[in-house]
Amino acid sequence: MSIILKKNKNLVYPGLTWFFIFFMLPLTIILVYSITERSLTNGEPLKLTFENFIQIFQRKHYLVIFLRSLKISFFTTIISIVFSYPAAYFLAKRTRFDKILIVVLMVPFWINYLIRTFAWKLILSENGILNQMLMGLHIIDEPLRIMYTQTSVLLGLVYTYTPMMVLPLYASLLRIDNSLIEASLDLGASRARAFFDITFKLSLTGIFAGTLLVFIPALGSFAIPAILGGTDSVMIGNMIENQFNMVGNWNIGSAFTLSLAVLSIVLVLFYSKIFGLESIYKNRGTV
Amino acid sequence: MKRDRISVLKIYTILFFLYIFIPLILIFIFAWNKGEGYVFPLQGFTWNWFIEFFRDGLAKKSIGNSIIIALSSATVSTILATLLSIGLLKGGFKRPQLFLSFLILPVLMPSLTIGISTLVFFRTVNMPLGIPIVIIAHVSISMSYVFLIIMGRMESLPLSLQEASIDLGASWLSSIKDVVFPILLPAVIAGWLFAFMISWNEFIITYFLIGTNTTLPIYIFSQLRFGISPKVNVISLLVTIFTLAIIFMLVLIRNVYKKIILEQNSV
Numbered sequence: 001m002s003i004i005l006k007k008n009k010n011l012v013y014p015g016l017t018w019f020f021i022f023f024m025l026p027l028t029i030i031l032v033y034s035i036t037e038r039s040l041t042n043g044e045p046l047k048l049t050f051e052n053f054i055q056i057f058q059r060k061h062y063l064v065i066f067l068r069s070l071k072i073s074f075f076t077t078i079i080s081i082v083f084s085y086p087a088a089y090f091l092a093k094r095t096r097f098d099k100i101l102i103v104v105l106m107v108p109f110w111i112n113y114l115i116r117t118f119a120w121k122l123i124l125s126e127n128g129i130l131n132q133m134l135m136g137l138h139i140i141d142e143p144l145r146i147m148y149t150q151t152s153v154l155l156g157l158v159y160t161y162t163p164m165m166v167l168p169l170y171a172s173l174l175r176i177d178n179s180l181i182e183a184s185l186d187l188g189a190s191r192a193r194a195f196f197d198i199t200f201k202l203s204l205t206g207i208f209a210g211t212l213l214v215f216i217p218a219l220g221s222f223a224i225p226a227i228l229g230g231t232d233s234v235m236i237g238n239m240i241e242n243q244f245n246m247v248g249n250w251n252i253g254s255a256f257t258l259s260l261a262v263l264s265i266v267l268v269l270f271y272s273k274i275f276g277l278e279s280i281y282k283n284r285g286t287v
Numbered sequence: 288m289k290r291d292r293i294s295v296l297k298i299y300t301i302l303f304f305l306y307i308f309i310p311l312i313l314i315f316i317f318a319w320n321k322g323e324g325y326v327f328p329l330q331g332f333t334w335n336w337f338i339e340f341f342r343d344g345l346a347k348k349s350i351g352n353s354i355i356i357a358l359s360s361a362t363v364s365t366i367l368a369t370l371l372s373i374g375l376l377k378g379g380f381k382r383p384q385l386f387l388s389f390l391i392l393p394v395l396m397p398s399l400t401i402g403i404s405t406l407v408f409f410r411t412v413n414m415p416l417g418i419p420i421v422i423i424a425h426v427s428i429s430m431s432y433v434f435l436i437i438m439g440r441m442e443s444l445p446l447s448l449q450e451a452s453i454d455l456g457a458s459w460l461s462s463i464k465d466v467v468f469p470i471l472l473p474a475v476i477a478g479w480l481f482a483f484m485i486s487w488n489e490f491i492i493t494y495f496l497i498g499t500n501t502t503l504p505i506y507i508f509s510q511l512r513f514g515i516s517p518k519v520n521v522i523s524l525l526v527t528i529f530t531l532a533i534i535f536m537l538v539l540i541r542n543v544y545k546k547i548i549l550e551q552n553s554v
Contacts, residue, residue, distance in 0.1 A: 002379075003459070004446075004449060004450060004453060004459060004462070005377070005378055005379035006378075006379075007459045008373055008374055008377045008378040008379070008449075008463075009374055009378030009379060009380070010374065010378075011370040011371065011373050011374030011378065012370070012371050012374030012375050012378060012386075013374075014366075014367055014370055014371075015367040015368060015370055015371030015374075015430060015434075016371065016386075018367055018426065018427070018430065019389075019390065019427070019430070022405070022408075022423055022424070022426070022427045023392070023393060023401070023427045024389075025408060026401075026404035026405050026407065026408035027400075027404050029404065029407055029408050029411055030400075030403065030404045030407055033407060083303065083306075084303070086296055086299045086300070086303070087299065087300045087303040087304075089296065090296045090297060090299070090300040091300070094296055094297070101304075103534075103538065104304070105304070105307065106534075107530075107531065107534065108307055108308065108311060110484060110488070110530050110533075110534055111311065111488075111523075111526065111527050111530055112488045112490070112503075112504055112507065112523075112526060113488070113490075114490060114504055114507045114508055114511060115311075115314065115507065115522075115523040115526065115527070116310065116311070117511070118314065118507070118511050118515070118519060118523065119310030119311060119313055119314050120310060121511065121515070122310075122313060122314070122317070122325045123310060123313070127324070127326065128325065129313065129325065132326065159306075159307075159310070162307070163307070212395065216395065216396070216397055217397055217398075219397060220396075220397020220398065220399040220400065220491075221397075221399075222399055222491055222494075223490055223491065223494075223508060226508075226512070227508075227511050227512065237397075237399050237491075240399060240403060241495075244403065244406065244495070250407060253403070254403075254407065257399070257400050257403045257404065258400075260397055260399065260400050261396055261397075261400040261404075264395060264396050264397060264400075265392070265395075265396070268391075268395050272388070
Protein backbone atom coordinates (compact mmCIF):
# COMPACT_ATOMS: atom_id res chain seq x y z
CA MET A 1 0.00 0.00 0.00
CA SER A 2 2.47 2.60 1.16
CA ILE A 3 4.96 1.42 -1.48
CA ILE A 4 2.39 2.06 -4.18
CA LEU A 5 1.76 5.54 -2.81
CA LYS A 6 5.46 6.26 -2.63
CA LYS A 7 6.06 5.12 -6.19
CA ASN A 8 3.03 7.05 -7.42
CA LYS A 9 4.29 10.07 -5.56
CA ASN A 10 7.52 10.08 -7.55
CA LEU A 11 5.53 10.72 -10.71
CA VAL A 12 5.01 14.35 -9.70
CA TYR A 13 8.68 15.26 -10.06
CA PRO A 14 9.06 15.72 -13.85
CA GLY A 15 6.01 18.01 -13.98
CA LEU A 16 6.85 19.93 -10.81
CA THR A 17 10.45 20.41 -11.91
CA TRP A 18 9.29 21.77 -15.24
CA PHE A 19 6.81 24.04 -13.48
CA PHE A 20 9.41 25.49 -11.14
CA ILE A 21 12.16 25.97 -13.73
CA PHE A 22 10.08 27.31 -16.59
CA PHE A 23 7.27 29.06 -14.74
CA MET A 24 8.16 30.03 -11.17
CA LEU A 25 11.82 30.84 -11.81
CA PRO A 26 11.07 33.27 -14.68
CA LEU A 27 8.53 35.01 -12.44
CA THR A 28 11.17 35.29 -9.75
CA ILE A 29 13.60 36.84 -12.22
CA ILE A 30 10.95 39.38 -13.19
CA LEU A 31 10.60 40.17 -9.51
CA VAL A 32 14.36 40.69 -9.19
CA TYR A 33 14.43 42.97 -12.23
CA SER A 34 11.52 45.03 -10.95
CA ILE A 35 13.24 45.83 -7.66
CA THR A 36 16.72 46.52 -9.02
CA GLU A 37 18.44 48.88 -11.41
CA ARG A 38 20.24 47.85 -14.58
CA SER A 39 20.67 44.38 -16.05
CA LEU A 40 21.35 41.15 -14.19
CA THR A 41 23.87 39.89 -16.71
CA ASN A 42 26.51 42.61 -16.85
CA GLY A 43 28.10 41.60 -13.59
CA GLU A 44 27.59 44.82 -11.65
CA PRO A 45 26.40 44.44 -8.07
CA LEU A 46 22.63 44.61 -7.71
CA LYS A 47 21.09 47.59 -6.02
CA LEU A 48 17.74 47.29 -4.36
CA THR A 49 15.26 50.01 -5.29
CA PHE A 50 11.57 50.71 -5.47
CA GLU A 51 12.11 53.43 -8.03
CA ASN A 52 10.53 51.35 -10.83
CA PHE A 53 7.25 51.05 -8.97
CA ILE A 54 7.32 54.64 -7.82
CA GLN A 55 7.75 55.74 -11.42
CA ILE A 56 4.51 54.00 -12.42
CA PHE A 57 2.67 56.36 -10.13
CA GLN A 58 4.80 59.44 -10.61
CA ARG A 59 5.04 59.65 -14.37
CA LYS A 60 1.69 60.89 -15.56
CA HIS A 61 2.03 59.03 -18.86
CA TYR A 62 2.31 55.64 -17.11
CA LEU A 63 -0.43 56.33 -14.63
CA VAL A 64 -2.84 57.38 -17.38
CA ILE A 65 -2.27 54.13 -19.25
CA PHE A 66 -2.58 52.08 -16.07
CA LEU A 67 -5.89 53.70 -15.10
CA ARG A 68 -7.19 53.55 -18.66
CA SER A 69 -6.51 49.80 -18.81
CA LEU A 70 -8.40 49.32 -15.55
CA LYS A 71 -11.27 51.42 -16.88
CA ILE A 72 -11.50 49.58 -20.22
CA SER A 73 -11.29 46.16 -18.55
CA PHE A 74 -13.90 47.19 -15.99
CA PHE A 75 -16.37 48.26 -18.67
CA THR A 76 -15.58 45.15 -20.72
CA THR A 77 -16.56 43.06 -17.70
CA ILE A 78 -19.74 45.00 -16.90
CA ILE A 79 -20.95 45.00 -20.50
CA SER A 80 -20.24 41.31 -20.92
CA ILE A 81 -22.22 40.54 -17.74
CA VAL A 82 -25.18 42.58 -18.99
CA PHE A 83 -24.97 41.03 -22.47
CA SER A 84 -24.66 37.44 -21.35
CA TYR A 85 -26.99 37.31 -18.34
CA PRO A 86 -30.30 37.08 -20.25
CA ALA A 87 -28.84 34.58 -22.71
CA ALA A 88 -27.32 32.47 -19.92
CA TYR A 89 -30.65 32.60 -18.09
CA PHE A 90 -32.51 31.44 -21.17
CA LEU A 91 -30.04 28.60 -21.71
CA ALA A 92 -30.17 27.45 -18.09
CA LYS A 93 -33.88 27.79 -17.39
CA ARG A 94 -35.94 28.07 -20.52
CA THR A 95 -34.73 25.53 -23.03
CA ARG A 96 -34.07 21.82 -23.33
CA PHE A 97 -31.40 22.32 -25.99
CA ASP A 98 -28.98 24.06 -23.64
CA LYS A 99 -26.21 21.43 -23.88
CA ILE A 100 -25.93 21.65 -27.64
CA LEU A 101 -26.34 25.45 -27.66
CA ILE A 102 -23.47 25.83 -25.18
CA VAL A 103 -21.23 23.77 -27.45
CA VAL A 104 -22.30 25.94 -30.40
CA LEU A 105 -21.58 29.08 -28.38
CA MET A 106 -18.09 27.85 -27.58
CA VAL A 107 -17.18 27.41 -31.24
CA PRO A 108 -16.05 31.04 -31.81
CA PHE A 109 -14.06 30.87 -28.59
CA TRP A 110 -11.90 28.23 -30.20
CA ILE A 111 -11.32 30.26 -33.31
CA ASN A 112 -8.23 32.39 -33.04
CA TYR A 113 -9.15 35.69 -31.46
CA LEU A 114 -7.02 37.57 -33.98
CA ILE A 115 -9.46 36.36 -36.62
CA ARG A 116 -12.41 37.50 -34.54
CA THR A 117 -10.75 40.86 -34.01
CA PHE A 118 -10.19 41.09 -37.75
CA ALA A 119 -13.96 40.73 -38.20
CA TRP A 120 -14.49 43.85 -36.09
CA LYS A 121 -12.00 45.74 -38.16
CA LEU A 122 -14.11 44.91 -41.22
CA ILE A 123 -17.26 46.03 -39.46
CA LEU A 124 -16.06 49.21 -37.78
CA SER A 125 -13.60 50.80 -40.19
CA GLU A 126 -14.46 54.04 -41.94
CA ASN A 127 -15.71 52.38 -45.13
CA GLY A 128 -16.61 49.26 -43.17
CA ILE A 129 -19.82 47.32 -43.13
CA LEU A 130 -21.47 49.25 -40.29
CA ASN A 131 -20.91 52.65 -41.88
CA GLN A 132 -22.04 51.37 -45.28
CA MET A 133 -25.23 50.07 -43.71
CA LEU A 134 -26.00 53.21 -41.71
CA MET A 135 -25.24 55.49 -44.67
CA GLY A 136 -27.22 53.28 -47.02
CA LEU A 137 -30.20 53.62 -44.70
CA HIS A 138 -29.58 57.40 -44.49
CA ILE A 139 -29.33 57.29 -40.72
CA ILE A 140 -26.00 59.12 -40.89
CA ASP A 141 -24.44 61.28 -43.60
CA GLU A 142 -20.81 61.02 -42.60
CA PRO A 143 -19.08 57.79 -41.63
CA LEU A 144 -18.73 57.25 -37.87
CA ARG A 145 -15.15 57.23 -36.69
CA ILE A 146 -15.24 54.29 -34.31
CA MET A 147 -12.13 52.49 -35.52
CA TYR A 148 -8.85 53.26 -33.67
CA THR A 149 -10.63 54.64 -30.59
CA GLN A 150 -11.29 53.30 -27.11
CA THR A 151 -14.79 52.37 -28.29
CA SER A 152 -13.50 49.98 -30.92
CA VAL A 153 -11.10 48.41 -28.40
CA LEU A 154 -13.96 48.02 -25.94
CA LEU A 155 -16.21 46.45 -28.60
CA GLY A 156 -13.44 44.05 -29.60
CA LEU A 157 -12.73 43.03 -26.01
CA VAL A 158 -16.41 42.54 -25.17
CA TYR A 159 -16.91 40.43 -28.27
CA THR A 160 -13.84 38.31 -27.57
CA TYR A 161 -14.46 37.60 -23.90
CA THR A 162 -18.27 37.45 -23.63
CA PRO A 163 -18.38 33.67 -24.22
CA MET A 164 -16.13 33.34 -21.14
CA MET A 165 -18.84 35.06 -19.11
CA VAL A 166 -21.72 32.97 -20.43
CA LEU A 167 -20.25 29.65 -19.28
CA PRO A 168 -19.92 30.29 -15.53
CA LEU A 169 -23.18 32.25 -15.47
CA TYR A 170 -24.99 29.40 -17.15
CA ALA A 171 -23.42 26.88 -14.76
CA SER A 172 -24.44 28.87 -11.67
CA LEU A 173 -27.98 29.49 -12.91
CA LEU A 174 -28.39 25.83 -13.79
CA ARG A 175 -27.64 24.86 -10.19
CA ILE A 176 -30.43 27.02 -8.75
CA ASP A 177 -33.32 24.88 -7.59
CA ASN A 178 -36.52 26.06 -9.31
CA SER A 179 -38.60 25.10 -6.28
CA LEU A 180 -36.89 27.91 -4.31
CA ILE A 181 -38.28 30.45 -6.74
CA GLU A 182 -41.69 28.81 -6.77
CA ALA A 183 -41.76 28.80 -2.98
CA SER A 184 -40.97 32.52 -2.82
CA LEU A 185 -43.72 33.23 -5.33
CA ASP A 186 -46.18 31.10 -3.35
CA LEU A 187 -45.25 33.08 -0.25
CA GLY A 188 -46.24 36.29 -1.99
CA ALA A 189 -43.01 37.67 -3.45
CA SER A 190 -43.30 39.54 -6.72
CA ARG A 191 -41.50 38.11 -9.75
CA ALA A 192 -38.93 40.91 -9.57
CA ARG A 193 -38.34 40.31 -5.87
CA ALA A 194 -38.01 36.56 -6.42
CA PHE A 195 -35.50 37.22 -9.17
CA PHE A 196 -33.31 39.65 -7.23
CA ASP A 197 -33.51 37.91 -3.85
CA ILE A 198 -33.01 34.36 -5.10
CA THR A 199 -31.91 33.90 -8.70
CA PHE A 200 -29.58 36.88 -8.86
CA LYS A 201 -28.02 36.30 -5.46
CA LEU A 202 -27.40 32.64 -6.14
CA SER A 203 -25.86 33.43 -9.52
CA LEU A 204 -23.28 35.75 -7.95
CA THR A 205 -20.76 32.87 -7.91
CA GLY A 206 -21.07 32.70 -11.67
CA ILE A 207 -20.79 36.45 -12.05
CA PHE A 208 -17.58 36.54 -10.01
CA ALA A 209 -16.07 33.52 -11.77
CA GLY A 210 -16.91 35.11 -15.10
CA THR A 211 -15.42 38.40 -13.92
CA LEU A 212 -12.10 36.63 -13.31
CA LEU A 213 -12.20 35.00 -16.72
CA VAL A 214 -12.99 38.30 -18.47
CA PHE A 215 -11.32 41.02 -16.41
CA ILE A 216 -7.87 39.43 -16.11
CA PRO A 217 -7.31 38.63 -19.80
CA ALA A 218 -8.84 41.99 -20.78
CA LEU A 219 -6.41 43.77 -18.46
CA GLY A 220 -3.50 41.89 -19.97
CA SER A 221 -4.71 42.26 -23.55
CA PHE A 222 -2.19 43.36 -26.10
CA ALA A 223 -3.23 42.28 -29.59
CA ILE A 224 -6.75 43.72 -29.55
CA PRO A 225 -5.72 47.30 -28.66
CA ALA A 226 -2.83 46.96 -31.12
CA ILE A 227 -5.18 46.05 -33.97
CA LEU A 228 -8.33 48.04 -33.15
CA GLY A 229 -6.94 50.87 -31.05
CA GLY A 230 -5.20 54.15 -31.70
CA THR A 231 -2.95 56.41 -29.68
CA ASP A 232 -5.67 57.15 -27.11
CA SER A 233 -6.28 53.48 -26.41
CA VAL A 234 -2.81 52.17 -25.56
CA MET A 235 -3.15 49.65 -22.72
CA ILE A 236 -0.73 48.14 -20.18
CA GLY A 237 0.04 45.26 -22.52
CA ASN A 238 1.11 47.59 -25.32
CA MET A 239 3.24 49.59 -22.97
CA ILE A 240 4.97 46.53 -21.58
CA GLU A 241 5.68 45.37 -25.13
CA ASN A 242 7.07 48.82 -25.88
CA GLN A 243 9.35 48.72 -22.83
CA PHE A 244 10.83 45.37 -23.90
CA ASN A 245 10.91 45.68 -27.68
CA MET A 246 11.61 49.41 -28.20
CA VAL A 247 12.75 51.26 -25.09
CA GLY A 248 14.72 48.36 -23.67
CA ASN A 249 14.07 49.30 -20.06
CA TRP A 250 13.65 45.84 -18.57
CA ASN A 251 13.36 47.12 -15.01
CA ILE A 252 10.33 49.32 -15.61
CA GLY A 253 8.87 46.71 -17.94
CA SER A 254 9.29 44.07 -15.23
CA ALA A 255 7.66 46.33 -12.65
CA PHE A 256 4.64 46.69 -14.92
CA THR A 257 4.51 42.97 -15.66
CA LEU A 258 4.76 42.12 -12.00
CA SER A 259 2.01 44.59 -11.09
CA LEU A 260 -0.21 42.90 -13.64
CA ALA A 261 0.63 39.43 -12.28
CA VAL A 262 0.15 40.48 -8.65
CA LEU A 263 -3.14 42.21 -9.43
CA SER A 264 -4.50 39.07 -11.07
CA ILE A 265 -3.25 36.82 -8.27
CA VAL A 266 -4.88 39.09 -5.68
CA LEU A 267 -8.18 38.92 -7.57
CA VAL A 268 -7.96 35.14 -7.73
CA LEU A 269 -7.09 34.86 -4.03
CA PHE A 270 -9.96 37.17 -3.14
CA TYR A 271 -12.30 35.02 -5.19
CA SER A 272 -11.06 31.71 -3.81
CA LYS A 273 -11.36 33.06 -0.26
CA ILE A 274 -15.07 33.68 -0.84
CA PHE A 275 -16.10 30.85 -3.12
CA GLY A 276 -13.32 28.26 -2.92
CA LEU A 277 -10.77 27.54 -5.58
CA GLU A 278 -12.54 24.51 -7.00
CA SER A 279 -15.45 26.57 -8.25
CA ILE A 280 -13.19 28.38 -10.73
CA TYR A 281 -12.34 25.37 -12.79
CA LYS A 282 -15.61 23.60 -12.12
CA ASN A 283 -17.36 26.63 -13.62
CA ARG A 284 -15.09 26.70 -16.61
CA GLY A 285 -16.67 23.65 -18.18
CA THR A 286 -14.37 22.78 -21.03
CA VAL A 287 -16.22 22.34 -24.30
CA MET B 288 -48.01 37.44 -19.36
CA LYS B 289 -45.66 34.58 -18.66
CA ARG B 290 -45.51 33.54 -22.31
CA ASP B 291 -44.54 37.10 -23.30
CA ARG B 292 -41.61 37.17 -20.92
CA ILE B 293 -40.34 33.89 -22.22
CA SER B 294 -40.48 34.91 -25.84
CA VAL B 295 -38.64 38.17 -25.16
CA LEU B 296 -35.86 36.13 -23.61
CA LYS B 297 -35.89 33.79 -26.57
CA ILE B 298 -35.61 36.63 -29.08
CA TYR B 299 -32.79 38.12 -27.03
CA THR B 300 -30.93 34.82 -27.03
CA ILE B 301 -31.33 34.49 -30.80
CA LEU B 302 -29.94 38.03 -31.20
CA PHE B 303 -27.11 37.13 -28.84
CA PHE B 304 -26.15 34.14 -30.97
CA LEU B 305 -26.34 36.30 -34.10
CA TYR B 306 -24.05 38.83 -32.43
CA ILE B 307 -21.55 36.06 -31.76
CA PHE B 308 -21.71 34.48 -35.22
CA ILE B 309 -22.37 37.25 -37.75
CA PRO B 310 -18.83 38.72 -37.62
CA LEU B 311 -17.41 35.29 -38.42
CA ILE B 312 -19.87 34.70 -41.24
CA LEU B 313 -18.90 38.07 -42.72
CA ILE B 314 -15.26 36.99 -42.81
CA PHE B 315 -16.10 33.77 -44.61
CA ILE B 316 -18.29 35.48 -47.22
CA PHE B 317 -15.47 37.80 -48.24
CA ALA B 318 -13.10 34.88 -48.75
CA TRP B 319 -14.95 34.22 -52.02
CA ASN B 320 -15.68 37.82 -53.01
CA LYS B 321 -14.06 39.12 -56.18
CA GLY B 322 -13.20 42.70 -55.14
CA GLU B 323 -10.19 43.78 -53.07
CA GLY B 324 -12.24 45.87 -50.65
CA TYR B 325 -14.79 44.74 -48.10
CA VAL B 326 -17.77 46.46 -49.66
CA PHE B 327 -21.35 45.39 -50.18
CA PRO B 328 -22.86 44.50 -52.59
CA LEU B 329 -20.59 41.53 -53.27
CA GLN B 330 -18.83 41.53 -56.60
CA GLY B 331 -19.07 37.91 -57.65
CA PHE B 332 -17.59 34.55 -56.75
CA THR B 333 -13.91 33.66 -57.00
CA TRP B 334 -11.36 31.11 -55.81
CA ASN B 335 -8.54 33.57 -56.47
CA TRP B 336 -7.82 34.33 -52.82
CA PHE B 337 -7.48 30.63 -52.11
CA ILE B 338 -5.01 30.27 -54.96
CA GLU B 339 -3.10 33.30 -53.76
CA PHE B 340 -3.00 31.88 -50.26
CA PHE B 341 -1.60 28.55 -51.43
CA ARG B 342 1.09 30.37 -53.39
CA ASP B 343 2.19 32.33 -50.31
CA GLY B 344 5.33 30.62 -49.03
CA LEU B 345 5.41 32.52 -45.74
CA ALA B 346 1.84 31.47 -44.92
CA LYS B 347 2.69 27.83 -45.53
CA LYS B 348 5.87 28.07 -43.49
CA SER B 349 3.99 29.64 -40.59
CA ILE B 350 1.37 26.88 -40.69
CA GLY B 351 4.14 24.29 -40.65
CA ASN B 352 5.79 25.94 -37.65
CA SER B 353 2.47 26.18 -35.81
CA ILE B 354 1.83 22.48 -36.34
CA ILE B 355 5.33 21.53 -35.13
CA ILE B 356 4.95 23.69 -32.02
CA ALA B 357 1.43 22.48 -31.26
CA LEU B 358 2.26 18.79 -31.74
CA SER B 359 5.37 18.84 -29.58
CA SER B 360 4.06 21.09 -26.81
CA ALA B 361 0.80 19.12 -26.58
CA THR B 362 2.69 15.83 -26.35
CA VAL B 363 5.20 16.98 -23.72
CA SER B 364 2.59 18.75 -21.60
CA THR B 365 0.20 15.79 -21.72
CA ILE B 366 2.92 13.38 -20.56
CA LEU B 367 3.99 15.69 -17.73
CA ALA B 368 0.42 16.47 -16.69
CA THR B 369 -0.66 12.81 -16.70
CA LEU B 370 2.24 11.79 -14.46
CA LEU B 371 1.69 14.84 -12.29
CA SER B 372 -2.00 14.15 -11.75
CA ILE B 373 -1.44 10.49 -10.88
CA GLY B 374 1.36 11.42 -8.47
CA LEU B 375 -0.44 14.31 -6.88
CA LEU B 376 -3.82 12.67 -6.40
CA LYS B 377 -2.84 9.01 -5.90
CA GLY B 378 0.50 9.59 -4.17
CA GLY B 379 -0.82 10.08 -0.66
CA PHE B 380 -0.29 13.84 -0.52
CA LYS B 381 -2.03 15.23 2.53
CA ARG B 382 -2.81 18.63 1.03
CA PRO B 383 -2.89 18.46 -2.78
CA GLN B 384 -4.88 21.71 -2.66
CA LEU B 385 -1.70 23.60 -1.87
CA PHE B 386 -0.01 22.44 -5.08
CA LEU B 387 -3.23 22.97 -6.95
CA SER B 388 -3.39 26.66 -6.15
CA PHE B 389 0.10 27.04 -7.62
CA LEU B 390 -0.57 24.87 -10.65
CA ILE B 391 -3.66 26.85 -11.55
CA LEU B 392 -1.62 30.07 -11.83
CA PRO B 393 -0.69 29.72 -15.52
CA VAL B 394 -4.40 29.33 -16.31
CA LEU B 395 -5.44 32.44 -14.44
CA MET B 396 -2.57 34.85 -15.06
CA PRO B 397 -2.61 37.04 -18.16
CA SER B 398 -0.52 35.25 -20.81
CA LEU B 399 1.36 38.50 -21.30
CA THR B 400 3.05 38.10 -17.91
CA ILE B 401 4.04 34.53 -18.79
CA GLY B 402 5.38 35.63 -22.17
CA ILE B 403 7.43 38.45 -20.69
CA SER B 404 8.84 36.47 -17.80
CA THR B 405 9.85 33.61 -20.11
CA LEU B 406 11.46 36.14 -22.46
CA VAL B 407 13.44 37.72 -19.64
CA PHE B 408 14.42 34.29 -18.29
CA PHE B 409 15.84 33.00 -21.57
CA ARG B 410 17.54 36.27 -22.39
CA THR B 411 19.14 36.21 -18.93
CA VAL B 412 20.47 32.67 -19.41
CA ASN B 413 21.44 33.78 -22.93
CA MET B 414 19.52 31.27 -24.99
CA PRO B 415 18.49 32.38 -28.51
CA LEU B 416 14.77 32.94 -29.09
CA GLY B 417 12.91 30.68 -31.48
CA ILE B 418 10.72 27.63 -31.84
CA PRO B 419 12.23 25.52 -28.98
CA ILE B 420 11.60 28.31 -26.48
CA VAL B 421 8.06 28.80 -27.74
CA ILE B 422 7.46 25.07 -27.25
CA ILE B 423 8.78 25.26 -23.68
CA ALA B 424 6.52 28.21 -22.81
CA HIS B 425 3.50 26.55 -24.39
CA VAL B 426 4.14 23.41 -22.34
CA SER B 427 4.21 25.51 -19.15
CA ILE B 428 0.72 26.87 -19.75
CA SER B 429 -0.99 23.88 -21.37
CA MET B 430 0.36 21.52 -18.68
CA SER B 431 -1.93 23.25 -16.18
CA TYR B 432 -4.96 22.96 -18.44
CA VAL B 433 -4.33 19.27 -19.18
CA PHE B 434 -3.75 18.67 -15.48
CA LEU B 435 -7.14 20.19 -14.65
CA ILE B 436 -8.86 18.08 -17.31
CA ILE B 437 -7.27 14.81 -16.17
CA MET B 438 -7.84 15.68 -12.52
CA GLY B 439 -11.55 16.04 -13.20
CA ARG B 440 -11.66 12.43 -14.37
CA MET B 441 -9.35 11.11 -11.66
CA GLU B 442 -12.20 10.97 -9.15
CA SER B 443 -13.68 8.00 -10.97
CA LEU B 444 -10.45 6.06 -10.41
CA PRO B 445 -10.26 4.49 -6.94
CA LEU B 446 -6.80 3.67 -5.59
CA SER B 447 -8.11 0.21 -4.68
CA LEU B 448 -8.10 -0.72 -8.36
CA GLN B 449 -4.34 -0.25 -8.55
CA GLU B 450 -3.86 -2.04 -5.24
CA ALA B 451 -5.94 -4.99 -6.43
CA SER B 452 -3.86 -5.37 -9.56
CA ILE B 453 -0.68 -5.39 -7.49
CA ASP B 454 -2.15 -7.89 -5.03
CA LEU B 455 -2.87 -10.10 -8.02
CA GLY B 456 0.80 -10.03 -8.96
CA ALA B 457 1.23 -7.08 -11.29
CA SER B 458 4.35 -4.96 -10.96
CA TRP B 459 3.91 -1.29 -10.07
CA LEU B 460 4.87 -0.26 -13.59
CA SER B 461 2.33 -2.57 -15.14
CA SER B 462 -0.35 -1.42 -12.66
CA ILE B 463 0.18 2.13 -13.96
CA LYS B 464 0.48 1.07 -17.59
CA ASP B 465 -2.28 -1.53 -17.74
CA VAL B 466 -4.76 -0.38 -15.08
CA VAL B 467 -4.51 3.33 -14.33
CA PHE B 468 -3.56 4.61 -17.76
CA PRO B 469 -6.33 2.91 -19.78
CA ILE B 470 -8.93 4.39 -17.44
CA LEU B 471 -7.48 7.87 -17.82
CA LEU B 472 -6.93 7.49 -21.57
CA PRO B 473 -10.03 9.36 -22.80
CA ALA B 474 -9.19 12.31 -20.54
CA VAL B 475 -5.57 12.13 -21.68
CA ILE B 476 -6.60 12.30 -25.33
CA ALA B 477 -9.03 15.15 -24.64
CA GLY B 478 -6.27 16.95 -22.73
CA TRP B 479 -3.86 16.46 -25.61
CA LEU B 480 -6.32 17.95 -28.09
CA PHE B 481 -7.01 20.83 -25.71
CA ALA B 482 -3.29 21.51 -25.36
CA PHE B 483 -2.91 21.31 -29.14
CA MET B 484 -5.65 23.93 -29.57
CA ILE B 485 -4.16 26.24 -26.95
CA SER B 486 -0.79 26.17 -28.65
CA TRP B 487 -2.30 26.41 -32.14
CA ASN B 488 -4.19 29.59 -31.21
CA GLU B 489 -1.66 31.10 -28.84
CA PHE B 490 -0.44 34.51 -29.89
CA ILE B 491 0.89 36.72 -27.09
CA ILE B 492 3.52 34.38 -25.62
CA THR B 493 4.63 33.30 -29.08
CA TYR B 494 4.91 36.93 -30.18
CA PHE B 495 7.55 37.62 -27.54
CA LEU B 496 9.49 34.37 -27.91
CA ILE B 497 9.48 33.45 -31.59
CA GLY B 498 12.30 35.84 -32.50
CA THR B 499 12.60 36.26 -36.27
CA ASN B 500 10.62 33.12 -37.05
CA THR B 501 6.85 32.99 -37.52
CA THR B 502 3.73 30.98 -36.67
CA LEU B 503 0.24 31.20 -38.08
CA PRO B 504 -1.14 33.63 -35.44
CA ILE B 505 1.98 35.78 -35.83
CA TYR B 506 1.50 35.77 -39.59
CA ILE B 507 -2.18 36.76 -39.24
CA PHE B 508 -1.23 39.54 -36.81
CA SER B 509 1.33 41.03 -39.17
CA GLN B 510 -1.20 40.87 -42.01
CA LEU B 511 -3.79 42.65 -39.87
CA ARG B 512 -1.44 45.39 -38.82
CA PHE B 513 -0.21 46.35 -42.25
CA GLY B 514 -3.09 46.41 -44.70
CA ILE B 515 -5.50 43.54 -45.06
CA SER B 516 -6.11 41.32 -48.03
CA PRO B 517 -8.93 38.81 -48.54
CA LYS B 518 -6.17 36.22 -48.21
CA VAL B 519 -6.61 36.69 -44.47
CA ASN B 520 -10.26 35.68 -44.91
CA VAL B 521 -9.17 32.48 -46.62
CA ILE B 522 -6.76 31.68 -43.76
CA SER B 523 -9.50 32.41 -41.24
CA LEU B 524 -11.90 30.12 -43.05
CA LEU B 525 -9.42 27.26 -43.28
CA VAL B 526 -8.33 27.65 -39.66
CA THR B 527 -11.97 27.63 -38.58
CA ILE B 528 -12.74 24.43 -40.48
CA PHE B 529 -9.68 22.81 -38.92
CA THR B 530 -10.78 24.01 -35.47
CA LEU B 531 -14.30 22.68 -35.90
CA ALA B 532 -12.85 19.28 -36.79
CA ILE B 533 -10.91 19.26 -33.52
CA ILE B 534 -13.94 20.33 -31.47
CA PHE B 535 -15.94 17.58 -33.13
CA MET B 536 -13.28 15.09 -32.05
CA LEU B 537 -13.36 16.44 -28.49
CA VAL B 538 -17.12 16.01 -28.27
CA LEU B 539 -16.87 12.54 -29.77
CA ILE B 540 -14.24 11.48 -27.23
CA ARG B 541 -16.36 12.87 -24.44
CA ASN B 542 -19.35 10.80 -25.54
CA VAL B 543 -17.32 7.62 -25.90
CA TYR B 544 -15.88 8.30 -22.46
CA LYS B 545 -19.34 8.72 -20.94
CA LYS B 546 -20.36 5.39 -22.42
CA ILE B 547 -17.33 3.70 -20.88
CA ILE B 548 -18.19 5.18 -17.48
CA LEU B 549 -21.78 4.04 -17.79
CA GLU B 550 -20.70 0.50 -18.66
CA GLN B 551 -18.31 0.41 -15.72
CA ASN B 552 -20.99 1.60 -13.35
CA SER B 553 -23.45 -1.02 -14.57
CA VAL B 554 -20.95 -3.86 -13.99
